[in-house]
Amino acid sequence: MGGAAVGALSRRVRTAAALLTAAGLALAALPAAADEATTTTDDATLTWGISGYAQQGIFGPWRLTNPSAGVEILTGSVSGGSQTQYRVDPVPATSMPRSNPQKTPNAVRFSGGTGTVDASGATQLAWTGSYKVNAYPAELNAPDEVYSDPVLTLRADGSGNLTFHVAVSAGVDLQGRPSPARSLGRVAVLTFSAGSRAATATDTVRLTPDFQGVRVTPAGAPQETCTGNVWGSWPPEFVTAMPDSLQTHFYSTSCGGLQDNKPALPVDVVVPSADDEPSPTPTATAEPTATPAPTPTSSPKPGTLTWSFEDDAVSLGTAAVGADGSFTATGTLPAVTVTDTRRGSPGFTVAGRARPFATADGSASFGAQHLGWRPLLVEQVRGARAGKEIAPTTAAGGGLATSRALVVGTAGTASARVTAELSLRVPEGAAPGRYETVLTLTALG
Amino acid sequence: MARTAPRRRRAVVLLATAGVLLASPAAAEDATWSVRPLEADAPVVALTVHPGDERRDAVVVTNEGDEPLTLAVTASDTREGDGGLEVADTRSGPGAWLVVPDRLDLAPGEEGDVPVHVAVPEGTEPGEYVAAVVTSLAERGGGVTVERRLALRVVVTVPDTVSAWRSVGPLVVAAAAVVLVVAAVTRGRARRP
Numbered sequence: 001m002g003g004a005a006v007g008a009l010s011r012r013v014r015t016a017a018a019l020l021t022a023a024g025l026a027l028a029a030l031p032a033a034a035d036e037a038t039t040t041t042d043d044a045t046l047t048w049g050i051s052g053y054a055q056q057g058i059f060g061p062w063r064l065t066n067p068s069a070g071v072e073i074l075t076g077s078v079s080g081g082s083q084t085q086y087r088v089d090p091v092p093a094t095s096m097p098r099s100n101p102q103k104t105p106n107a108v109r110f111s112g113g114t115g116t117v118d119a120s121g122a123t124q125l126a127w128t129g130s131y132k133v134n135a136y137p138a139e140l141n142a143p144d145e146v147y148s149d150p151v152l153t154l155r156a157d158g159s160g161n162l163t164f165h166v167a168v169s170a171g172v173d174l175q176g177r178p179s180p181a182r183s184l185g186r187v188a189v190l191t192f193s194a195g196s197r198a199a200t201a202t203d204t205v206r207l208t209p210d211f212q213g214v215r216v217t218p219a220g221a222p223q224e225t226c227t228g229n230v231w232g233s234w235p236p237e238f239v240t241a242m243p244d245s246l247q248t249h250f251y252s253t254s255c256g257g258l259q260d261n262k263p264a265l266p267v268d269v270v271v272p273s274a275d276d277e278p279s280p281t282p283t284a285t286a287e288p289t290a291t292p293a294p295t296p297t298s299s300p301k302p303g304t305l306t307w308s309f310e311d312d313a314v315s316l317g318t319a320a321v322g323a324d325g326s327f328t329a330t331g332t333l334p335a336v337t338v339t340d341t342r343r344g345s346p347g348f349t350v351a352g353r354a355r356p357f358a359t360a361d362g363s364a365s366f367g368a369q370h371l372g373w374r375p376l377l378v379e380q381v382r383g384a385r386a387g388k389e390i391a392p393t394t395a396a397g398g399g400l401a402t403s404r405a406l407v408v409g410t411a412g413t414a415s416a417r418v419t420a421e422l423s424l425r426v427p428e429g430a431a432p433g434r435y436e437t438v439l440t441l442t443a444l445g
Numbered sequence: 446m447a448r449t450a451p452r453r454r455r456a457v458v459l460l461a462t463a464g465v466l467l468a469s470p471a472a473a474e475d476a477t478w479s480v481r482p483l484e485a486d487a488p489v490v491a492l493t494v495h496p497g498d499e500r501r502d503a504v505v506v507t508n509e510g511d512e513p514l515t516l517a518v519t520a521s522d523t524r525e526g527d528g529g530l531e532v533a534d535t536r537s538g539p540g541a542w543l544v545v546p547d548r549l550d551l552a553p554g555e556e557g558d559v560p561v562h563v564a565v566p567e568g569t570e571p572g573e574y575v576a577a578v579v580t581s582l583a584e585r586g587g588g589v590t591v592e593r594r595l596a597l598r599v600v601v602t603v604p605d606t607v608s609a610w611r612s613v614g615p616l617v618v619a620a621a622a623v624v625l626v627v628a629a630v631t632r633g634r635a636r637r638p
Contacts, residue, residue, distance in 0.1 A: 077525055077529065077530065082525075082528055082529050084527075097572070097573075098570060098571075098572040098573075099572055099573040099574070099575070100522075100538050100539055100572065100573070100574040100575065101522070101523055101524045101525050101530065101533075101538075101575060102525070103525075104525065301479065301507070303481050303485050303486065304479035304480065304481040304507065305479060305480050305481065305595070305597065306477060306478070306479035306509060307477060307478075307479075307593075307595055308477030308509070308510075309477070309591075309593060333591070334591070342481065342487075342488040342489075343486050343487070343488055344488050345488070346488040346489060346598075347529070349526070349528055349529040349530060349531055351526055351528070351531040351532070387527070387528050388527065388528075403526055403527075403531055404526075404527060404528075405526060405527050405528025405529065405531075407528075408528040408529045410529075436590075437590075438590045438591070438592050439590070439591045439592065440591075440592040440594060441591060441592070441593055441594065442531065442532045442579070442594040442595075442596060443594070443595045443596065444523065444530060444531055444532050444577055444596040444597075444598065445480070445489075445595075445596070445597060445598065
């Protein structure tokens with residue numbers, strides 16, 4: 001956070017200097033006191049994926065539910081989601097289980113945090129809100145853990161802690177015995193040692209929690225001592241205050257198996273600079289067109305992933321001169337229908353990418369970045385969402401030169417019918433000729 | 446005059462573009478096909494293969510349309526794209542472990558198997574690896590063509606052999622001890638008249 005604060009300050013200093021110049025005043029020396037000023041924020045965010053163990057569990061990823069106002073659950077690909085805001089490298093860099101392609105974790109995000117970061121990096125930030133986590137399927141009736149109102153305190157050297165108010169609901173333990181509700185009060189769920197803080201982007205710091213070598217004396221079998229690379233515990237005061245049946249989630253219980261996944265994942269904290277633009281609102285999912293959806297012609301067999309489409313040619317019509325003098329052409333992608341009747345409907349994606357436009361003799365070409373699209377669901381279906389709008393651009397690798405999502409069917413989606421409005425901006429200076437391209441649509445299920 | 450030249454060039458481009466982008470009339474009826482794992486109840490092809498080991502499985506492809514279908518078949522890595530898992534069109538990861546035939550011809554309504562041979566190299570780190578078997582409709586020439594590819598995930602789990610043995614080891618020792626004790630007792634009893 002020290003980096004963020006200093007960055008914010010230096011930018012503020014530059015802004016002030018520019019204003020002074022514009023006003024025609026001499027560049028007066030800025031008050032030295034500014035360097036020791038404190039950044040005060042009311043829009044800090046805290047994003048955390050709990051642990052690698054929480055991304056895998058014994059019964060699948062832990063269930064994160066009941067976010068209150070100001071709290072968001074980010075669903076990673078471990079649970080069929082597509083969050084891109086919180087990423088971690090796999091074991092051994094963090095406790096995230098390794099996979100190929102690397103999956104993204106589930107995480108919680110608290111927004112609207114208030115507090116201060118001083119020039120030395122000393123930090124005091126507080127958020128309000130809560131989320132619920134349960135490591136087991138609902139039918140096991142394991143106790144819910146409710147984490148509320150985090151407070152982050154860091155000294156200049158990066159040491160400190162993250163406290164939550166923690167409450168555990170009544171439930172049953174793994175042996176089916178009743179486990180009464182309890183409140184742990186405010187407890188340090190994570191502690192940080194000096195040097196645990198690293199700046200990962202402008203205004204963003206990543207904090208790596210303590211784990212390695214921490215000893216705990218849990219209620220059940222004593223912690224086994226191992227010489228492996230990963231061995232330790234979350235803060236002992238937190239672990240031992242938890243119900244017995246949940247304690248094992250937070251320390252090394254054996255020298256093999258899942259111990260690499262036990263350490264807490266890093267915590268990302270963003271303290272926006274004072275001169276940052278407000279973050280843009282997320283693009284809304286494309287509205288469906290009014291056209292009634294024709295029903296698919298065939299009814300797919302059970303247990304298959306099927307697709308059908310209308311024809312294999314796209315008409316972009318006639319290019320016309322736009323308001324800015326560029327040549328644009330638009331057309332509609334023939335509708336594609338994906339039907340998933342496989343057991344459990346594990347989800348699917350359809351992505352598209354175009355090759356460069358080229359004349360038949362290859363004498364002239366321009367890149368597919370000049371082609372964009374706006375995917376549209378022909379009908380809104382539970383679980384399916386259209387890909388983001390991609391504008392034509394002149395930047396290499398932009399537009400449809402790169403693979404882009406046409407539709408994403410999350411787990412449980414039975415079918416999706418999707419089309420897209422295609423738009424081409426013919427680049428300035430393109431030689432006259434007959435250009436061809438191939439748009440590749442790939443469904444993966 | 447200096448201003449009219451660019452305008453004339455633009456007009457030429459306009460006409461050329463119109464010619465280019467008016468696509469050839471629809472060439473095909475609704476084409477449609479499906480994929481599924483050989484194991485009918487499974488959603489994806491899922492295999493557990495130890496490093497240095499190999500397995501065979503298959504993807505079942507059905508021509509659901511009214512026309513004969515020729516599909517090109519490839520194997521590929523997957524990656525997390527901007528919306529979710531997608532075909533990476535590389536074979537530097539688990540896609541390289543898969544061997545599949547090049548093509549598949551299917552009559553209308555016909556079902557065919559694409560055999561998939563999976564060989565995991567020695568020294569592969571334990572973990573879950575996701576490759577894909579990609580079936581693509583051969584391109585038709587001319588105009589602005591849309592190439593269609595339907596792919597099925599092949600999830601290869603490479604188990605952590607060492608850890609597995611480390612946790613199973615004590616059980617094996619215990620089981621062996623029980624067997625020895627039982628054997629000793631029964632032999633002792635057998636010796637009695």
